[in-house]
Amino acid sequence: MAEIVLEQVNKRFADGTEGLRPTDLTIRDGELFILVGPSGCGKSTLLKIIVGLERPTSGEVRVGGESVTERDPKDRNMAMVFQSYAIYPHMTVRENMAFPLKLAGVNNTEIAARVEEAATILELGELLERKPAALSGGQRQRVAMGRAIVRQPAAFLLDEPLSNLDAKLRVQMRTELARLQRRLGTTMVYVTHDQTEAMTLGHRIAVLRKGEIQQTGTPRELYGRPANLFVAGFVGSPAMNLLPAKIEENRLILPMSEVALPEDFSYSLPRGKREVIAGIRPENFCHANRSDAGVFKFQARLEVVEWLGADLFVHFDVRANTGGRLGALQRELELDAGHDGRLRVVARLGADIRAQEGETIDLSVERGDVHLFDSETGENITPVVS
């Protein structure tokens, strides 16, 4: 059991690139903590620093109050699961799981007992005498987990453990992992590039981008109030629609509609600045022609309609400037940035609505559901409703 604390940890590689900017982070005891971000954001580097496979250029790593910065991985009592599983191909499943215990000098009876116990938890009993080459991807993944849990470590570190599995198995293993973590109650640090995995698994999440933590919080916090444009675009599926907007004479003007802002509406923008970026989650659109105050209403011509049984996704275009900072961010997040002055917008509606491609429908959005971001810094400037 251990709390992991990183204090001003940074990593500069030999070629001068900064893999991780100075970072402070506390991972609480028993927590399932997620490091999420696009590839190359430094999440794996951060994990390797925690386990000791990489040495930080400066800063300190503490586990359970003790500094482990100078310690070799073998002296940190942490277990790691690799994306490639990294199970030893020349050993049987049993030997793989027994390996760390043998190295630690645990006696044979104890080793046998612990391996059996882990095999029971992970349903590997039948496979103990097999070699890894004879196992399926999911089974290998279990062996890697098994090798980690037999050690009864202070913390588990998982580096994209599910990304080599097919979609169905991934969802299944995700649930099993969450259950396993609850059962063992051990601190778990989990690296992924998949925001769905992060949102469903994590007690708390840190979103990384270019070697820097953008926001740390619970899934609800990240979803409800993303700290900046990057987090806003990264968290949620389908991603939040980001649109250029303007604030003029106490009115918020979106490309497709405008609405009056309340008298006491306050936001922190430099004086005289009016350009903002508005973010609307697909699930915040409504199919209704409402005329209440504080509701954006507009008509949209549907380009694509996707009916998924439980949901209906409708895609429509709005006229807007697609270049600049917003375009760059959307490309970074691999979102459909639109083109020729038209932005792609997606709305999630009730599955009972019958809409056809080419049809024009009424849509509305509550003012309170619109997130506002500084168009320069990308910071969230939406007033906090108290």
Add this chain to the structure above:
Amino acid sequence: MSRVRDHSEERLAWLLCTPAALAMLLVTAYPITYAVWLSLFRYDLRFPDERAFVGLANYAGVLTSGVWWESLANTLIITIGSVSIELVLGMLLALLMHRVLFLRGTVRASILVPYAIITIVAALAWKFAFDPVTGFINPWLGLETAWLTERWSAFLVIILTEVWKTTPFMALLLLAGLTLVPQDLLDAARVDGASARQRFFRVTLPLMRNAVMVALLFRTLDAFRIFDTVFVQTRGAQGTETISIVGYHALVSRLNLGLGSAVSVLIFLCVVAIAMLFVKGLGASFAAEDKA
């Protein structure tokens, strides 16, 4: 349907292989068959009139002579001595080449230099180095030994020459095996608590098994047929005669084609035996991997 295609594909495969197979037959099968044929005759170029079919008499002659067995022992001493030292040194060099962070190309190229030198030249260079009058080894060691005039010191010089010349080759083959060990596995072993030594012996080495076997196979076959180094340094004197030199003397010095061919065929059979032994070992480990 697929069976029909299999047949035509198979025929095409054979057809495509034919030119290469023919060339191989011409340059290897013919000489070997001819050597086997010659070995069944009494055939001495000094007495060409006495040529006659003698069956296996030449083999009996070779296998009952002390010279054959002694030279076979010498060959084994040189083979085992040089290959085992090469394996250890080659592994160390391979680890070095694998780890080196800067000037990687230069380091690898410079390690390969000895292998690029012609064996005869290397043999002569080492002979001169150990020469009691002109060599630099004796002054360095403060000795006055005539290295190549005694059996065991001559073996030492021969083995050292072999080791110096072919360790780079061994190192290169082992390096290829070393690069195939995934970094993730070594990282995993580190996290699992393995020291550098344990990582090498418990993860790296078992995973390099096939590369080691291939390197050993090549080098053992090479070393077993050793001729030039011994020929240049001792001419087989001081009891350092190898089986290749015995064959050479019978064929070229004494012009006894029958006996010489019998020696050659025996050497060939030994080489085949060694190769089969290794291939069987390799096959077993491949099969184990397949099954696994």
